[in-house]
Amino acid sequence: MKKLAFLAALLAAAVAVPLSIGSSHREAPRILKDPTADNTDVWAFTAPDAPRSLTVVANWVPFADPAGGPNFYPLDENARYYVKIDNTGDGYEDVAYRWRFKTRFRNPDSFLYARPTVDSVNDPDVNLVQTYDLYRETYDKHRRLVSVKRIARKAPVVPDNVGPKTVPNFAHVERGGITPLRGGGKAIVAPADDAFFADLGVIFDAVNIDRPGRPNIGLGNQGGGKDDVAGYNTKSFVLQVPESEVTRDGKPVADMKSGNAVVGVWATTERKRMSALRPSGKGKRSDGRDGWVQVSRLGNPLINEVIVPIGKKDKFNATSPADDARNFGRFALNPEPARILNALFGLGIRETNRTDIVQALLTGVPGLTQIGRDPAPADTLKINLGVPPASNPNLRRPGRRHGRVSERPAAHRRRGRHRAPGDRRRALGARPGWEADPARRRRRPERQAVPGAVPVRRPCE
Numbered sequence: 001m002k003k004l005a006f007l008a009a010l011l012a013a014a015v016a017v018p019l020s021i022g023s024s025h026r027e028a029p030r031i032l033k034d035p036t037a038d039n040t041d042v043w044a045f046t047a048p049d050a051p052r053s054l055t056v057v058a059n060w061v062p063f064a065d066p067a068g069g070p071n072f073y074p075l076d077e078n079a080r081y082y083v084k085i086d087n088t089g090d091g092y093e094d095v096a097y098r099w100r101f102k103t104r105f106r107n108p109d110s111f112l113y114a115r116p117t118v119d120s121v122n123d124p125d126v127n128l129v130q131t132y133d134l135y136r137e138t139y140d141k142h143r144r145l146v147s148v149k150r151i152a153r154k155a156p157v158v159p160d161n162v163g164p165k166t167v168p169n170f171a172h173v174e175r176g177g178i179t180p181l182r183g184g185g186k187a188i189v190a191p192a193d194d195a196f197f198a199d200l201g202v203i204f205d206a207v208n209i210d211r212p213g214r215p216n217i218g219l220g221n222q223g224g225g226k227d228d229v230a231g232y233n234t235k236s237f238v239l240q241v242p243e244s245e246v247t248r249d250g251k252p253v254a255d256m257k258s259g260n261a262v263v264g265v266w267a268t269t270e271r272k273r274m275s276a277l278r279p280s281g282k283g284k285r286s287d288g289r290d291g292w293v294q295v296s297r298l299g300n301p302l303i304n305e306v307i308v309p310i311g312k313k314d315k316f317n318a319t320s321p322a323d324d325a326r327n328f329g330r331f332a333l334n335p336e337p338a339r340i341l342n343a344l345f346g347l348g349i350r351e352t353n354r355t356d357i358v359q360a361l362l363t364g365v366p367g368l369t370q371i372g373r374d375p376a377p378a379d380t381l382k383i384n385l386g387v388p389p390a391s392n393p394n395l396r397r398p399g400r401r402h403g404r405v406s407e408r409p410a411a412h413r414r415r416g417r418h419r420a421p422g423d424r425r426r427a428l429g430a431r432p433g434w435e436a437d438p439a440r441r442r443r444r445p446e447r448q449a450v451p452g453a454v455p456v457r458r459p460c461e
Helices: 002-015 170-175 200-204 303-307 310-318 321-333 336-345 355-363 422-427
Strands: 039-047 050-064 079-086 095-105 128-139 145-156 186-193 233-242 262-272 292-298 381-384 434-436 443-445
Touching: 039 233, 039 262, 039 292, 039 381, 050 079, 050 262, 079 233, 095 233, 145 186, 292 310, 303 310, 303 321, 303 336, 310 321, 321 355
Parallel strands: none
Antiparallel strands: 039 050, 050 233, 079 095, 079 262, 095 128, 128 145, 186 233, 262 292, 262 381
């Protein structure tokens, strides 16, 4: 029973920190029906290969089986995918990066996604071709859109890895997807292994960690854990831009105490409020703000999964972080998981007035991840750009430990599994991890990242 209580307490502790075991897969009634619009993860960090830049990894499309042909998992050209940055602390975006996709078939009379052999990202043997335009939007203090600049045009989406006969050298194909951006930085959109180190079946079965026959792997607090979505993929959007492009004054960050050092990051998806089917090729698609509605949102992990109740989850996905205190603050102050764990295990976890959760997840830690003097309580992933990357990122968790500030950045999404997924660990200078195999769903060694490149995604093969 001591072991049970100890592990349950560790799970409870995950509720009180922004770097927990969670993710965002099918978390709300409406978005689970719309997987191409579903945010699954967001990471924000300073990469060793770009110490003066903000690097963001945002994932969409959960539970994508690598063998899911013949069409695999294209992104939706009728959706708008965003990464947003708040640099003033009001919970609204000051800078936003928007992706719009286009799809075409080179041979509409063939059922094949691609034919052997695909040797480059723009290989003519790829039949289902996707490209994207990437825009940088800026807003003033009145939330008015003041500028829109296209920073990438017709950039290639890395095709899904059909298998070694069709794509014999996926690493080479993947490298071709790295696109330089106007104004500095680079981006890539590519398939990735959807790592999620949590025993989801056990957690949702009333935290049944002592279930007979279950391996003695705890909850991942020993550095192990169970990757319950092993073998599935997702689509990763990786964005790396100079920090001066996202700071409030448009200048680089001098150090972690600088007034422009902390920004808040989150990702959203938008769809048209009303859609009308029309014959192919007729009419034009509008990129105006009018008529678009937000259908998915993701900042910190587990907020919409286990803090927001089911009757409010769709509202969370449709609203701005600036409104979180009014809409959902009471659920963070009085979290249901604490009550459930106390009922199951009698742990004595504080159930009310959890201002520690509000600070860790919504307002930020003063002097470390707080944006300005009086920030709005907003669910954004806060990162201090003045904190340099660690020499060995796997040795410590980010944030404040033992009364001092860790050397790692203060915002790394879903790292409470003790290690980030292999490709994200690799992007931070860690050793190789594991990738998905579509045929046997087994684990196999992963390739090294491209030196000096944007942290590219793990291929499925």
